[in-house]
Amino acid sequence: xxxxxxxxxxxxxxxxxxxxxxxxxxxxxxxxxxxxxxxxxxxxxxxxxxxxxxxxxxxxxxxxxxxxxxxxxxxxxxxxxxxxxxxxxxxxxxxxxxxxxxxxxxxxxxxxx
Amino acid sequence: xxxxxxxxxxxxxxxxxxxxxxxxxxxxxxxxxxxxxxxxxxxxxxxxxxxxxxxxxxxxxxxxxxxxxxxxxxxxxxxxxxxxxxxxxxxxxxxxxxxxxxxxxxxxxxxx
Numbered sequence: 001x002x003x004x005x006x007x008x009x010x011x012x013x014x015x016x017x018x019x020x021x022x023x024x025x026x027x028x029x030x031x032x033x034x035x036x037x038x039x040x041x042x043x044x045x046x047x048x049x050x051x052x053x054x055x056x057x058x059x060x061x062x063x064x065x066x067x068x069x070x071x072x073x074x075x076x077x078x079x080x081x082x083x084x085x086x087x088x089x090x091x092x093x094x095x096x097x098x099x100x101x102x103x104x105x106x107x108x109x110x111x112x113x
Numbered sequence: 114x115x116x117x118x119x120x121x122x123x124x125x126x127x128x129x130x131x132x133x134x135x136x137x138x139x140x141x142x143x144x145x146x147x148x149x150x151x152x153x154x155x156x157x158x159x160x161x162x163x164x165x166x167x168x169x170x171x172x173x174x175x176x177x178x179x180x181x182x183x184x185x186x187x188x189x190x191x192x193x194x195x196x197x198x199x200x201x202x203x204x205x206x207x208x209x210x211x212x213x214x215x216x217x218x219x220x221x222x223x224x225x
Contacts, residue, residue, distance in 0.1 A: 103157075
């Protein structure tokens with residue numbers, strides 16, 4: 001069965017600094033990987049996904065993520081953080097043979113002005 | 114294109130009462146999902162429909178939860194009777210190919 005881990009409950013970054021939100025996964029086959037963001041009282045918004053191809057995936061709002069098969073990781077990154085990036089971020093994984101998506105517990109990103 | 118619609122946005126009930134949530138997916142999306150998101154946790158899949166058939170309901174507490182998607186379009190999720198631990202945000206999502214899901218704004222349920 002697939003699983004996903006987000007080891008950090010909260011990440012604090014100063015505005016303008018690079019940010020990384022960590023995610024590791026476990027699937028039996030090849031993974032589909034996703035990042036979603038959730039603002040207060042809002043549903044989940046899609047940021048980016050990895051299906052196949054280039055290991056570096058670029059998404060919305062300047063975010064990117066790097067798929068690392070050997071480390072089974074899919075960390076979310078941004079070169080320069082904005083205060084408006086403060087939100088709850090979820091990593092999710094799906095096995096290509098299974099339609100079910102499993103979400104991590106989320107990481108709260110706090111960008112300090 | 115219009116997004117996933119959900120109603121109501123908020124609901125407060127007392128334990129042992131019943132409640133129903135409604136979801137209208139993005140037009141043409143065959144797959145519809147209901148998730149439960151408890152505060153501080155990631156969304157947990159309750160049930161997945163493909164058109165009007167159930168694909169996965171393994172995590173649906175069937176003694177109190179039920180869901181239907183009779184015409185393969187909109188869907189309702191019902192809880193009867195509600196318990197305190199059902200307090201959560203209930204998210205509906207839809208997808209066409211299954212690779213990416215689009216989420217509605219959610220219904221925040223408070224059980225007193």
